[in-house]
Amino acid sequence: MAPRANWKGFLRLSLVTCPVALYPATSESEKVSFNQINRKTGHRIKYSKVDAESGEEVASEDIVKGYKVDTDTYIEVTKDELDDIAxxxxxxxxxxxFVPRSEIDSRYLIRPYYLVPDGKVGHDAFAVIRETIRSMNKVAIGRIVLTNREHIVALEPLDKGLMGTLLRYPYEVRSEREYFDDIQDVKITKEMLDLAQHIVEKKSADFEPDKFEDHYEAALIDLINKKRSGVTIAAKAPPKTSGNVINLMDALKRSLASSGEAPAAAAAKEAPAPKSKAKKAKKRAEGQREMLLPISGKKAKETEKQAEKQEPKKAERPVRTSARTRKAS
Structure with a gap:
């Protein structure tokens, strides 16, 4: 099912107007999520809204917003009052x-949205606005009202549509000086810089987000699948920590050596190493719904045998399968 539009309205450039719909460009719904449950009963935990002093539950109609002035003092603001100033x-x-994209500080970026024509009319006007922005190689800065608040939005062409990114206001961005002033000024030798640059060159590649792997998400899914199959989970040994203090130059040389190149040979090079063009096969991004799966395949069969020895529990409900699992089996 296609996602629901967050907002519908019009996009206007001077006298050119077209109906558009705004959709979220990102989602975290596929991530593994948990509910809190009672260990003794297995029932889900529910929360009640209670008075902090009396401990009594408060009805929804008696709850209003309050701005905290000090520890025990709040300025009450009603829904009607908020509606009046909305x-x-x-x-x-x-x-x-219209501004150059390079001039937008990344700290001002909040979240991206997709902007598309809404309905059958307005595609011509939408295309005119999109291609005008594209031809100028700039970003359009506009205003949009969402949830009674006005937001700044940056619009730029993306394929056949537009990507709109909400921007922060200046008062929402902290100054770096609060954090960077205490950083010491140190002198870096040319040899250290050369070694570090060679390490970077060895690790240089094209930006391919399909190669990104959420290792924690994968570990969560593996844990849930094992527990559903009745496999006993062994406690993980704590990681070993080293207290040795390594010289910075020595660390750089070892890093370079571990990449398969002798430090002396690397330092002698002048021309930067070419970027590696070898690309791994793209993997389809998968989330909780597709990776929580029944045990199958070679690796999974070994888990099944292990589970049988330990009297596996019966699965309470069918699990979800993915294209990757069917291919493996």
Missing amino acids: LESTHTIEIDE
């Missing part, structure tokens, strides 16, 4: 200006 949604993204 910005009236014009249902229009007004494009105010």
